[in-house]
Amino acid sequence: MTDITLYGTPISTYVRTAQLVLSGAEVEYDIKDIGIFNGDNQTDSYLKKNPFGKIPTLEIEGETLYETDAITYLVNEKYAQGKFAPDDLWLRSRMHQIISIVNSYLYVPAVGVLTIENLVKPGQGEEIDQAAVEGAIAPVKTALEAIEKLAAGDPYLLSSELSLADFYLIPIFFYVAKTPQFDQITASTPKLKNWWEKVRSLDLVKKICS
Ligand SMILES: N[C@@H](CCC(=O)N[C@@H](CS)C(=O)NCC(=O)O)C(=O)O
Structure with missing residues (x-):
């Protein structure tokens, strides 16, 4: 059990984008499966985390973050010293x-x-x-x-x-x-x-x- 949870199913391309950055930055995280073909992403409890019903969503330090651009930005800056964005x-x-x-x-x-x-x-x-x-x-x-x-x-x-x-x-x-x-x-x-x-x-x- 870690204090970072990624919500989404690993067949999703956007979830995989988030996972590539998390793993590339050697961050340990738990994945909580939220399916998109079985309605998991439209339950009241998931919509409270992400009102658009999209995956992925990241929970970290008590904060909830959705939108892959925001997730990858945070993970890259916080855990990878920005190495996945060119300096130039x-x-x-x-x-x-x-x-x-x-x-x-x-x-x-x-x-x-x-x-x-x-x-x-x-x-x-x-x-x-x-x-x-x-x-x-x-x-x-x-x-x-x-x-x-x-x-x-x-x-x-x-x-x-x-x-x-x-x-x-x-x-x-x-x-x-x-x-x-x-x-x-x-x-x-x-x-x-x-x-x-x-x-x-x-x-x-x-x-x-x-
Ligand atoms: N703008 C969102 C898009 C994410 C997205 O489209 N995820 C797809 C899976 S790859 C999804 O949640 N689809 C479910 C649906 O549209 O109901 C992001 O950047 O995170």
Whole structure:
């Protein structure tokens, strides 16, 4: 039992982003499973912690913190001496730009559509909505091409060091790499494809995304 609790199910990409930062910072924490397909995230007790019913939520030092950007900021500053954000102002701004692209333009078509349709619905005996899948390809490609242009680092997105931007994109690649559309959506982003081949074998990534 620790005094840090992460609420959420570990299949969630945003929960995994929080876990990558927590584990990367070597923070010990407990995870309290809050499912998103079984209504756990809509119970009165969870909505008191997070009124939007989203996961993750972090409880720490008697405080409740939700929104992945806030959680990763706190954990990185408090426990990792800020090492998952580049010192250089421009690189740090690029990191926030990539995170914002993930949140605003990539997450819904990549996770909400490609991942749910291809990887979740068949397991629940539901039919894949092929029109939705087709419709998600262009917005995913636009977002990945934008990130590809900003990803000037080697081997990681911004530099030779992992940053929060990597931690946002890794859990999404973990799923979309398993979809039949992966080659199509990464056809014009060879750097990202190469990046994924490297990061997927990191111990930290294997520990959190499996
Ligand atoms: N803005 C939120 C988004 C988190 C989010 O969308 N989480 C998904 C799981 S990956 C979720 O809670 N989905 C449940 C739902 O929308 O009902 C954050 O940054 O934490």
